[in-house]
Amino acid sequence: MKDKILVIGSSGQIGTELVETLRSQYGVSNVVASDLKAPETPGDGPFEALDVTDNQRLLAVVKKHGVTQVYLLAALLSATAEKNPLFAWNLNMAGLLNVLELGREKLISRIYWPSSIAVFGPNTPSDLTPQFTIMEPSTVYGISKQAGERWCEYYFQKYGVDVRSLRYPGLVGWKSAPGGGTTDYAVHIFHEALKSKTYECFLSADTALPMMYMPDALRATLELMQADPAKVKIRSSYNLAGISFSPKEIAAEIKKHIPDFMMTYKPDYRQQIADTWPHSIDDSHSRQDWGWNPAYSLDKMTREMLTNLDKVMKNSCNL
Ligand code: NAD
Numbered sequence: 001m002k003d004k005i006l007v008i009g010s011s012g013q014i015g016t017e018l019v020e021t022l023r024s025q026y027g028v029s030n031v032v033a034s035d036l037k038a039p040e041t042p043g044d045g046p047f048e049a050l051d052v053t054d055n056q057r058l059l060a061v062v063k064k065h066g067v068t069q070v071y072l073l074a075a076l077l078s079a080t081a082e083k084n085p086l087f088a089w090n091l092n093m094a095g096l097l098n099v100l101e102l103g104r105e106k107l108i109s110r111i112y113w114p115s116s117i118a119v120f121g122p123n124t125p126s127d128l129t130p131q132f133t134i135m136e137p138s139t140v141y142g143i144s145k146q147a148g149e150r151w152c153e154y155y156f157q158k159y160g161v162d163v164r165s166l167r168y169p170g171l172v173g174w175k176s177a178p179g180g181g182t183t184d185y186a187v188h189i190f191h192e193a194l195k196s197k198t199y200e201c202f203l204s205a206d207t208a209l210p211m212m213y214m215p216d217a218l219r220a221t222l223e224l225m226q227a228d229p230a231k232v233k234i235r236s237s238y239n240l241a242g243i244s245f246s247p248k249e250i251a252a253e254i255k256k257h258i259p260d261f262m263m264t265y266k267p268d269y270r271q272q273i274a275d276t277w278p279h280s281i282d283d284s285h286s287r288q289d290w291g292w293n294p295a296y297s298l299d300k301m302t303r304e305m306l307t308n309l310d311k312v313m314k315n316s317c318n319l
């Protein structure tokens with residue numbers, strides 16, 4: 001049977017790029033985008049307005065398109081979730097359970113759901129954080145991701161649901177805007193460096209966090225989803241690593257290309273969140289089980305971000 005894919009939360013930072021990548025591999029009409037809000041640039045493929053917490057509407061969309069796989073991206077991220085904890089908990093949990101139920105009822109055959117480095121907390125070893133370790137997240141976002149991981153493993157073990165997951169680090173890309181996370185500074189910094197050559201960072205200079213360039217994250221997602229089921233040994237969520245850097249280090253990298261770039265620091269409530277997260281991640285299980293290998297260094301990502309964003313900004317000025 002041909003795969004028919006539903007991406008939920010398709011208008012967000014990851015969804016915008018994931019839909020494009022999936023459509024290039026599976027065909028435009030085989031990838032249904034869905035979100036509360038329509039995409040900023042409507043593509044050619046199908047789009048459904050969908051609230052993932054509405055299980056009847058979700059079921060109707062799945063049946064209408066004969067969906068076989070779901071990528072569930074709809075969630076509230078760390079910084080936004082702290083402002084409305086109960087709303088975040090409800091969205092992050094109800095959305096996942098609605099999709100896992102579709103798997104249990106054998107209406108779909110494979111699910112992708114991202115977890116995050118936010119599952120770790122202040123008592124976790126912060127350098128090269130192992131796959132299996134103390135977690136104890138202290139944000140509502142992290143608590144929802146840890147509970148989500150437990151639910152994924154439970155549905156796999158109890159009902160045989162083929163659910164796969166990655167603990168993404170902070171993602172950096174130039175095609176779409178980030179949606180309310182603690183790592184968002186690492187995207188904003190590029191826009192401001194090109195626009196005004198200055199950036200006021202909401203994290204302190206030495207706050208090192210695990211990060212990843214979007215093309216690596218998309219490739220990891222598809223490689224995990226396309227892996228032989230026998231190779232996917234972890235059904236909670238896999239540690240995934242790309243690069244780790246602090247605001248000071250990324251600013252220094254940008255300065256190599258824009259020598260008069262100036263960074264200032266004004267840490268806010270997001271500093272407290274970042275302080276509980278790891279500095280770097282040990283992803284050896286991903287490497288061993290399904291062959292993960294990142295391609296982007298800080299240097300390579302910085303060059304690509306500046307080149308591509310510069311083109312986008314010049315094009316929008318010429319319109
Ligand atoms: P985002 O905030 O940019 O996008 C989320 C999308 O979900 C938005 O377009 C929003 O409109 C949509 N949405 C919200 N509520 C919805 C609902 N009830 N029904 C349907 N759609 C709804 O988030 P993102 O950065 O693209 O993240 C996607 C997933 O990846 C999330 O689970 C997030 O926790 C995870 N993740 C992201 C990062 C990152 O750095 N971007 C890192 C780790 C994990």
Ligand code: AKB
Nearest residue numbers: 077078116181182183
């Ligand atoms: C956030 O900062 O909330 C996300 C994440 C690491 O989960 N980017």
